[in-house]
Amino acid sequence: MSAATPSAANGRPIPVVLDVDTGVDDALALLLAVRHPALDVLAVSCAGGNVPLAQVVENTRRVLDLADAPPVPIAAGMHRPLVETPQDASYVHGRTGLGTLELPPSERPVEEVHAVELLRRTLLAAPEPVTVIALAPLTNVAVLLRMHPEVAPRIARIVMMGGAIGAGNATAAAEFNVWHDPEAAEIVLTSGVPVVMYGLEPFYTATVGADRIAELGRSADPVARAAGSLLAHLAGVTEDEDRVGSAGAAAIGDAGTVAAVIDPALLRLHRAPVRVALAEGPTRGCTVVDLRTGLGAGGAETKDAGSHVEVVTGLDGARCAGLFLAAIDPGAAVPAR
Ligand code: RIB
Ligand code: CA
Secondary structure (H helix, E strand, O other), X not given: OOOOOOOHHHOOOEEEEEEEOOOHHHHHHHHHHHHOOOEEEEEEEEOOOOOOHHHHHHXXXXXXXXXXXXXXXXXXXXXXXXXXXXXXXXXXXXXXXOOOOOOOOOOOOOOOOOHHHHHHHHHHHOOOOEEEEEOOOOHHHHHHHHHOHHHHHHEEEEEEEOOOOOOOOOOOOOOHHHHHOHHHHHHHHOOOOOEEEEOHHHHOOOEEOHHHHHHHHOOOOHHHHHHHHHHHXXXXXXXXXXXXXXXXXXXXXXXXXXXXXXXXXXXXXXXEEEEEOOOOOOOOOOXXXXXXXXXXXOEOOOOOHHHEEEEEEEEOHHHHHHHHHHHHOOOOOOOOO
């Protein structure tokens, strides 16, 4: 990430907010974010996505309870995309959004204000610019930027799990978070706010193998055991073994995005223009990542300054998964793969 990227290397935790559509891998991401000392989670905003908004909020509360998280403010945000018809990902995350994991109901309070207002207040009150870790469709973040442009200087960068250089997952062309709300993604990617695009290529590179998943599921530690259940669910629904390296393995998904904020050295980045295909049809929601070094016959049609983002073109997947496992299951001898 750029030289201006905050890092725990300066000794102080990185101030972050998480925007989630808790789902199975958002849950893994939340567990990592609130347990890792390199991050200071200032707020959690919820958006409809993997499952409907109300379920996202309840799942988020329960996962934060599981992690014994401090009373970090949680708020409900946008329940549907800006334009697109809502379509969830319960085919991946299960009816509840947490696979087969059953967690007790939570008493954790939810803010009365809308998530966009919580984000506005949090960003303006923070003593230094905050990293926005966006793990959901970008509806909340897009509305925040449109309603409150004054917060832009208070955002160190938006590190978004979304998009893909190549094939999609929700469709052949589109990754789910961008596909769910393409207009929101276009707004964020062309906002001029520094964006790191953690797409499907790194998303599927940080994985945990079947044996380690089984070991987590046998852990005496409730967080490690829950992570085992979540990963086992993902291994069971993974649509393409080639993408996760071996049968029975699972990608840590959104949790890899959080790990990338904790340790930017995990990443290889390439600054490039990125636009979102918005036209109806098979390409809607596709992120067009222009990695060309020169200009083609079409000239600078995508190379306008506002669409330049840091695209993750490489990830040390083993180290990324190891960082996650070390935080989730510190009691393990060696966080094997
Ligand atoms: O395409 C994967 C992304 O969409 C992940 O963030 C998953 O949780 C869903 O939100
Ligand atoms: Ca997500």
